[in-house]
Amino acid sequence: MKNKIQSIPDYKIANWWQLIDNHRVKCHLCPRFCKIPKGSHGFCFIRKNIDGKLYNTANGSVNGFANDPIEKKPLYHFYPGSTIYSFGTIGCNLGCKFCQNWHISMSVNQKYISKKYSAQDIVKSAQINNSIGIAYTYNEPIIFGEWVIDIADHAHNKGLKNVMVTNGYITPEARHDIFKNIDAVNVDLKSFSDQFYRKLTLSNLDPVLDTLRWLVNETNVWVEITALIIPEHNDDPYELRSLSKFIVDELDTCVPLHFSAFHPDFKMLDVLPTPIKTLKRACDIALDEGLKFVYIGNVFKDVGQDTICPSCGKIVIKRIGYRTHLIGMNENKCLYCDTTISGCFKNTIGQS
Numbered sequence: 001m002k003n004k005i006q007s008i009p010d011y012k013i014a015n016w017w018q019l020i021d022n023h024r025v026k027c028h029l030c031p032r033f034c035k036i037p038k039g040s041h042g043f044c045f046i047r048k049n050i051d052g053k054l055y056n057t058a059n060g061s062v063n064g065f066a067n068d069p070i071e072k073k074p075l076y077h078f079y080p081g082s083t084i085y086s087f088g089t090i091g092c093n094l095g096c097k098f099c100q101n102w103h104i105s106m107s108v109n110q111k112y113i114s115k116k117y118s119a120q121d122i123v124k125s126a127q128i129n130n131s132i133g134i135a136y137t138y139n140e141p142i143i144f145g146e147w148v149i150d151i152a153d154h155a156h157n158k159g160l161k162n163v164m165v166t167n168g169y170i171t172p173e174a175r176h177d178i179f180k181n182i183d184a185v186n187v188d189l190k191s192f193s194d195q196f197y198r199k200l201t202l203s204n205l206d207p208v209l210d211t212l213r214w215l216v217n218e219t220n221v222w223v224e225i226t227a228l229i230i231p232e233h234n235d236d237p238y239e240l241r242s243l244s245k246f247i248v249d250e251l252d253t254c255v256p257l258h259f260s261a262f263h264p265d266f267k268m269l270d271v272l273p274t275p276i277k278t279l280k281r282a283c284d285i286a287l288d289e290g291l292k293f294v295y296i297g298n299v300f301k302d303v304g305q306d307t308i309c310p311s312c313g314k315i316v317i318k319r320i321g322y323r324t325h326l327i328g329m330n331e332n333k334c335l336y337c338d339t340t341i342s343g344c345f346k347n348t349i350g351q352s
């Protein structure tokens with residue numbers, strides 16, 4: 001991968017906060033609303049109170065670049081077959097005990113993001129690598145929202161797309177600013193139980209549902225959802241039916257849903273990997289509830305990854321690993337029965 005980026009130092013005063021008392025600040029970026037004493041960090045680590053002002057200390061920082069297949073986000077209906085220039089920083093506003101990127105999301109070590117970059121150079125590097133745009137991913141991009149806004153603005157000016165992979169744990173106050181130039185998002189819906197959210201992610205379900213409603217019903221952002229299925233924790237058929245019903249009733253039957261396999265990691269090493277049959281059962285439930293595009297991910301088999309026309313039942317996009325073949329697509333329609341397949345496709349650039 002080509003990389004011509006130069007380093008520049010930067011710390012940025014944060015948005016979405018207020019001074020409350022005695023040099024303490026209250027952060028309004030996510031529903032945790034941390035009250036941070038002078039010299040301390042918020043829960044997410046990278047937002048720090050320096051002399052009574054809140055700073056985003058990750059601004060300009062990057063914890064590694066990769067020119068990933070868009071399918072890896074996962075986004076299956078957003079320019080399938082493209083690559084997207086991806087990066088993250090460190091820290092997270094959730095505390096998931098099953099985190100599969102815990103070495104960066106839980107890191108409090110700034111050495112992992114010691115280099116500093118400019119938004120212009122990241123955009124230039126995405127262009128050099130023939131990517132369709134920038135993906136803010138790997139750790140939670142909401143927490144470095146000012147940095148996302150800066151890059152996304154430059155990316156749009158150069159005709160590139162912006163993609164976020166997020167937990168959706170953000171306040172209404174901040175989401176309008178951060179999603180302003182975002183074209184597509186994959187939101188992790190980690191469970192449909194508030195108890196699960198509280199116990200295993202140290203957060204709450206409702207703000208995530210609220211973000212999803214807003215994204216789908218009030219913005220033009222293309223939305224896909226990932227639900228990680230953890231045996232014995234969120235694989236109950238009743239819960240999966242409730243999750244699917246929520247998407248059908250309150251979002252849209254065309255929102256793609258990815259059921260992702262859990263692999264033992266971080267603080268949940270004693271839980272077994274998700275069996276394929278559990279993932280297939282989850283797909284059956286979601287399809288039965290009326291969802292049109294349901295997928296299986298994070299498994300070592302090519303199962304549940306093809307896009308099937310919801311009208312004629314033929315495969316329109318075939319996926320083998322990260323190789324994607326639009327075998328039955330005519331622009332954004334099914335080649336066999338002319339049904340529109342929801343999403344954004346290469347030969348229909350501009351649609352969203």
Ligand code: SF4
Nearest residue numbers: 027030033034042044
């Ligand atoms: S973004 Fe970080 S500092 Fe702000 S409320 Fe959330 S966890 Fe706390």
